[in-house]
Amino acid sequence: MVQRQLPNPVEIFELMKFKAPELDGTKRRLEGALTISDLRTIAKRRTPKAAFDYTDGAAEGELSLARARQAFEDVEFHPGILAPAPDLDTSTTVLGGSSALPFGIAPTGFTRLMHTEGEVAGAGAAAAAGIPFTLSTLGTTSIEDVKATTLREPQGPTPGRNWFQLYVMRDREISYGLARRAAEAGFDTLMFTVDTPVAGARLRDKRNGFSIPPQLTLGTIVNAIPRPWWWIDFLTTPKLEFASLSTTGGTVGELLDAAMDPTISYEDLAVIREIWPGKLIVKGVQTVDDAVRLKDTHGVDGVVLSNHGGRQLDRAPIPFHLLPHVRRAVGDDFTVMVDTGIMNGADIVASVALGADFALIGRAYLYGLMAGGRRGVDRTIAILRSEIERTMRLLGVSSLAELEPRHVTQLTRMVPVDPAAAELAAR
Template sequence: MTPFVNVDDFQQAARRHLPRIFADYIDGGAFSETTMRRNRADFERYAIRQLVLAPLDQTADLSVSTLGRRSALPFGPGPVGFLGLYRRDGDIRVARAAAKADIPFVLSTFSINGLETIRKDCGRTPDFQLYLDRDPQVNESHLAACREQGVERIFLTVDTAITSVRERDVRNGFRATDRMTPQLLWQFAKRPIWSLDLLRGGFPDVELVKGRPEFGKGALAQASKLSARLEKNLTWETVAELRRQWEGKLILKGISDPTDAERAARAGVDGIVLSNHGGRQLDHATSTFARLRDVRAALGPDLALYIDSGFRRGTDVVKALALGADFILMGRPFAWAVAADGERGVTQLVDLLREEIAITLNLAGLSSVAELKKAGASTLIDLSDKDA
């Protein structure tokens, strides 16, 4: 088998492995997918300064500490729904690889395998990304499960109260189809390896709502029900109420404007994720990377600033850290990696990104992420600045 050399290789392999309904769900964005394209294009605005003859430790220290917890690397798998549909036990496989790499993993509300299963398998509890249900009792049960399993950080998603249109999903019927159709059966038949792997023992359920008949049976039906049940009336008072209920770390995921970053700083949360949901919500928005410096300034120096959306390269990670990010979450790359080659694929992805970051730092005359953070924006050249 040809080795995986970069993230794009995992994407191509994942598309060969997956039925189109799931490949398009991972890859797709809102409407014209303009925001999704900008998430990639805007990294080109900055170049990295190459400095030579600096005394270097060629075993670069890539560790970071975010909200009091050390991570061996400055990036990790962010929440992606239904990882267990892309390869059987996909959530567990990503969690295992993350644990071995000593990096955090954020589990989605829409995961196939839940907190308890992953904790028992991996020996540690992931962080949890929370979608609020319109039923307060459902939300209370989610928080109770988090407490019971020892979750320390909840990432509340705040940018999906209004559900956008992802045209690839409309064409394929994802989150609209709650049962097998001839179209789906044909897609599955064209992917026999995926079908044999995933469908032995029956179609999976979303563990978090297993045994609750109101959510339906099987992940396809549950995906549709979960989406339809999302709380539409999310406000800053919602955040305040959750802050009162949750004693652990609370991070708001989906802040993309400095005005909201300022309000988050006053709301008593511990941090934010600068995110546009991977270009899956507001079409024709800015990229997250383009807003990073302004959001960092508005948030202040003390709150944790995570960022996601569009990260594919170690150089992307280096640029974001230089401009004020504390940690990078990646969604699609980890979904592609686990779909392409299971836990082994995720481990290869982590290794590739680790190597690219280390090489980039050394060629920039740096030996650690700590040195990079200290140097900050001076590590980069703004190519849009004519005086640079």
């Protein structure tokens, strides 16, 4: 029998320990965010629908994005036992430089739309964390200002690095000029993007009447009522416009179609290779044969396996599924990166185990930005760092170099009707 007694007041008072209330609303929200999904929830609550949907959405039925995310959720890990990892090393070397973590910030366009701090917040947080930041051709902060932000930031465990993502414009001289400016500013890597000859059909944007710059309509005004802080920031800071392009006005698809050239070819890549003095990466590779061809005959330093975050061709290949096939085909002496669908540090660990040298985060970074500006981006990086470290310890590895394919099984819900035909298509 359990003995009963009257509650002891002293013991009750010992249990009654209350934390002082946090008066900084942003800090309180961000400290309560334990996952990237939590940051997304905050971002959705604090950002107008059109801006949030531009970030969160993808092309057409959004199948490519859903499948990429599902691929990471269908990972099975195989931990080793009795393999303590008290001293963890999450650093890596990629494209001739160091990074404190095996991921960097991907290029994102119109970034000040999500929060007025925009690319400055991303570049500053990346420099503080010791990871690379990639500026988009469609960025809303200039090449020079991003570099200045990186240099001003107290450096993290490894020096901050800047990469530049390049679209090929109809007016080629614009693209060449941007590449030269990035080189002169000290950016060490150029990310040549090949998956956007025309804009994908981003239906959320069309349904929202989303344009650059945002237009005040009855719908946007109604949506702004519970989010006055966003509009105050938007209307009291410098005009939202492209830092590298003069064309503004219209939907995102219209802007892309007006600026991009559908005739982009290997000849354009050859010209950029001559212009660019640093490392050259091709972003948007989606087949094994293209990766091999780029390595063997076009003098590039690596590829990013990407379907543009699901924002271009819907039903495109899943980069994470493609990863081990590309790694086997190109060997170990060629840089292979991966993006699309990464929302957890475990996704990054699984990618490294299956052959990725590095990963890039896009939406995960932007959710943090929308949730809390620079502090929100810091929180994104902190969440992913914690998840990477915990996953590595639970797997029984002390460094990224110890991660191997044996640690991961890619489970699949999608089996080709004809596996031989699917293998041929991937090539």
